[in-house]
Amino acid sequence: MTSNAEISPILTKPSTTSEPAIVTFAVSDPEVLLAMGEYPEGQQRTNFLVTALKIGVLSLKAAKGTLDSDTVRREGEHLMTQLGERLNTWRGKLEDRVTNSLSKYFDPSEGLFTDRVNRLTKADGELATVVQLQVREAQQTLGKVFEQFIGENSDLLKALDPSGDNQLVATLQRTLDGVVQAQNAAILTQFSLDNKEGALVRFLSELRAKHGDLTEAFSKDMAAVVAEFSLDKPDSALSRLVGRVEETQSKLTNELSLDNEGSALKRISVMLQEHQRVNVETSTKLVDTLNAAVQAMQVRRQEAARGTQHGLEFEDSLAAALRELVAAGGDVVEQTGATTGVIPHCKVGDHVVTIGPEKIAAGARIVFEAKQHASYDLARSLEEADTARRNRDAAVCVFVHSARTAQPSIPQFQRFGNDVMLRWDAEDASSDVWLRAAHMVATAISVRAASHGKKDAKSFATIDGAIERIRKQLNGFDEMNTSANTAMKAVEAIQRKAKSMEKDLMDQLSTLQEEAAKLKARDEAAE
Incomplete structure (x- = not known):
């Protein structure tokens, strides 16, 4: 990148002397101007510019191979000190900014997020006011509808009023009374023996025609029925039933006996024993195979552990x-x-x-x-x-x-x-x-x-000190990363909770709006 600095040096004394030299030059490079802006005007900015100029001169000398060991050691120590101070300053600023931002929004007593949630969810908050307004409007609308259709002055109650000269009720009562009396008379007529054409008389006539006198028929058939239920008669129904039961019982006894080689129970027992034997052999082979595989695996692990x-x-x-x-x-x-x-x-x-x-x-x-x-x-x-x-x-x-x-x-x-x-x-x-x-x-x-x-070789002690400081700074970075990760996780958890609460509130508000729209539509249709 081409530098935009315009330098016009003015030396009051020769540069070879050890006396201070005053240099005046104009700087227009954005990066240099940005770095100068971090220091207030006065001695601090002058010290910063002198240090930057010195670092530049030393860098040019190092590029030419003229940097001596004492300068490297001295400037290295100075640079590490400034680096540690700058890192500590920025770490403090970062912690303050994160703490202030989190406190501003999520402080339990004065946070903007907590205040907004309280104003939404408190008893007389915005959400409660909206819900009460919608419920009040719905109650008023329902009251008007009920008053119009089923109120004291509605046409329905006038038509259903049992008192006064209500022609509808009187007509319904006379009609129902006439129908009930007619049905009672018709039913009594059908079940009366005086009515030769009634249902009861016709039923008794058909019963006598088909079966004769029930008492006589019952007396004749009683002996035959008793004979069918006697065990003394070999061909009776009860004797045949007992014989079939005894035969079936004998077959079942033979099939469920282990003494009979051809019985079903004996065959099942032999089948189960053979199946158990096969399972035992299979299980034994599987256990032997697994043991061998485990032993081989253990041997390979031991060999690998002993080897390279x-x-x-x-x-x-x-x-x-x-x-x-x-x-x-x-x-x-x-x-x-x-x-x-x-x-x-x-x-x-x-x-x-x-x-x-x-x-x-x-x-x-x-x-x-x-x-x-x-x-x-x-x-x-x-x-x-x-x-x-x-x-x-x-x-x-x-x-x-x-x-x-x-x-x-x-x-x-x-x-x-x-x-x-x-x-x-x-x-x-x-x-x-x-x-x-x-x-x-x-x-x-x-x-x-x-x-x-x-x-x-003696200057390696300085390098060892720098290495130790670098190691401590690396440990500081680990602590900063851990703190930053913890803060980020807390912020993410709060954001997830806030999104969940927002979604739930929006769903409830949508439900209230839909119900209010339905009530308004019903009210308009009724009008």
């Missing part, structure tokens, strides 16, 4: 993470765990990252050692890290322990000279920040070694 398969999977995961990490920076990742290094017959050093040509330490090598084994403590890890650096001809070693098998002595993130120890979980994306920090520290150490050699 778990370690190889962890190495592959670390290789994939490193490729994704250094892809944008132009570095090259090489997986070297299966090849021999500088030391004969030695394969220590799983991955080598070569710094890209665009950086100061171009060509420098960083070895990464992946270890998913519970037997490695800190001392043994440092010994193997030294071997890995020598074997892969690297200046720095990053020793990555699996978070699942690392011993308590292994730190989360710490530098030991040219070695960096850390814990990393391949299945937890949140732990990638430690791997990124380790890569940054290793790159910084490589740049330092390439720029100034071993004569500046």
